[in-house]
Amino acid sequence: MTEAEEGVRLQKVLAQAGVASRRAAEILIAEGRVEVNGKPVTEQGVRVDPERDHIRVDGSRIPAPRRHVYLALNKPKGVISTMEDPEGRPTLTEYLPRNVPRLFHVGRLDFETTGLLLMTNDGDLAQRLSHPSYEVSKTYLADVDGVMDNHALKRLEKGVTLDDGFVKADKVKLVTRGNDRTLVQVTLHSGANRVVRRMMDAVGFPVSKLSRISFGPIRLGTLPIGETRELTRDELGALLDAAKL
Structure with a gap:
């Protein structure tokens, strides 16, 4: 039986992923800091399928060896x-x-x-x-014309009706305002076309500059x-x- 057919030793998977050396990986396992499919593993030599099993160290997901870019x-x-x-x-x-x-x-x-x-x-x-x-959130930094008042910021969180339906921000954070400019951070999970620009237009503050600063956990x-x-x-x-x- 090949290694692929019977699985790969867990400490080898951790070492190949760059988590730790095999010896250090064995210590992690012994300390109960490694989980496979939601269950702690403390036994040495357990074999896993790195393509299918969900492996975590201290709660962080260890992805399978990369086959993609x-x-x-x-x-x-x-x-x-x-x-x-x-x-x-x-x-x-x-x-x-x-x-x-x-x-x-x-x-x-x-x-x-x-x-x-x-x-x-x-x-x-x-x-x-x-x-x-799957509601993966995205966060944008919007530089808008005018000094946005708190009412406009709240409207973004409560939601506005656009031509293609109702949409609201998950979170709105004021960064700076003054000198007829406002910088605001908007987090939402909608993927609608030009949604942040249209939301800002709806509350009366057109976007001058817009940048996406995060996509899910990626910054x-x-x-x-x-x-x-x-x-x-x-x-x-x-x-x-x-x-x-």
């Missing part, structure tokens, strides 16, 4: 969220590393909006993250505009949890 891109303004454009406008393809397989974007950002886009060739994950039923951080980076092990594990995979 997972990138974060800080999309520039004036770039269309597609891989090719018949009109010749700048596309996402121009900002991806060379020699990567064909990728597709998870969701979209409109032409004028900057910020975090996830790029992958993992179709199952992309479909889950894009489907509204844009200090990634420069137009650059990409691979997701870390911890980020990918958290993203799999968010997608319930």
